[in-house]
């Protein structure tokens with residue numbers, strides 16, 4: 460954070476929107492449509508909705524938004540490099556943004572998770588961005604390690620205060636900072652932060668171990684995908700465990716073998732990890748080893764296939780599994796990729812169904828925000844209809860309670876369970 464006493468940033472941080480008049484606050488006036496969007500509680504103000512701005516503004520500065528009658532409407536983090544120009548922190552009455560403010564915001568997120576997890580689950584999400592009032596910021600826990608991931612460099616200006624609040628309240632062994640690609644240049648050049656930096660507490664080499672429903676997993680917190688593990692699929696993994704007894708299971712797009720371990724503990728005869736990445740398959744193997752002391756897991760035969768799942772599934776079409784799990788990476792990173800993604804989901808579901816023996820179960824997942832729940836479910840059903848087998852829908856799931864999605868833009872995860880005769 461810039462040190463100069465009267466810099467807009469430091470004054471905003473200490474005086475807040477309501478208080479200090481020693482600096483010219485960054486003031487915005489916005490379109491009528493944006494005004495009603497913010498009033499309804501949406502946390503994004505887009506650049507093209509700004510009608511008037513008193514000065515250019517710095518990254519991370521607090522922007523104060525006034526309504527048409529010049530009354531305080533909301534305030535948030537200013538990001539001049541993003542079309543989402545302000546991420547709203549607070550609306551209603553003016554107030555200071557200080558340690559007490561962050562403390563309250565954290566408490567609200569913690570309360571939402573109260574009672575969700577016992578001591579057998581030490582990996583979960585404490586803060587889920589927009590849906591927890593922390594727009595563009597995620598906080599995951601892996602045992603004693605907290606991983607703070609930011610999706611806008613605006614948060615960097617507030618990092619010292621936020622780290623203090625997190626350390627005091629959650630007493631972690633360490634906090635790791637992860638940066639979205641767009642945050643990296645500003646992080647390095649202006650704030651001396653970097654991706655994978657241990658910003659508080661003891662250093663680590665690469666991975667940390669944690670518990671999920673009593674299973675041991677490693678998370679690659681410094682450089683892995685997301686914050687090091689796919690915590691968002693925990694509830695689907697739990698469900699798979701309850702359906703796995705005596706089955707032979709294909710876990711396509713297996714990553715570090717999360718679904719496979721649950722299936723193994725659920726009594727699966729065999730699990731086959733299928734992933735294009737040798738790195739992911741090696742992590743899956745280590746996770747299996749971590750749980751070998753569990754007799755049921757130890758009894759399950761583990762196989763691995765390193766291949767492109769689309770190609771492998773196309774080349775192996777005979778019924779040879781009792782359960783097929785399809786959890787590909789996001790197939791539509793932008794709206795223009797939506798149609799291709801939908802046809803890829805259809806193809807995957809169809810190929811997955813072809814591999815199922817009688818009474819087999821298919822789990823088809825999508826984490827593409829650009830493909831809606833309705834569209835995805837309809838796509839899977841349409842694929843199932845094209846097979847001669849009359850399928851039964853067993854369940855549909857969406858976001859887990861520690862990954863709430865309170866605005867449409869935050870919704871990405873959906874899954875459908877089908878069985879065939």
Ligand code: SAH
Pocket residue numbers: 688689692712713714715716717718733734735736739766767768769786787788
């Ligand atoms: N199901 C996992 C998460 C899957 S992440 C879990 O519960 O943890 C997506 C995985 O798909 C990654 O491991 C990535 O390496 C793999 N992947 C990406 N493209 C692939 C492809 N074409 N074929 C096979 N695997 C692929």
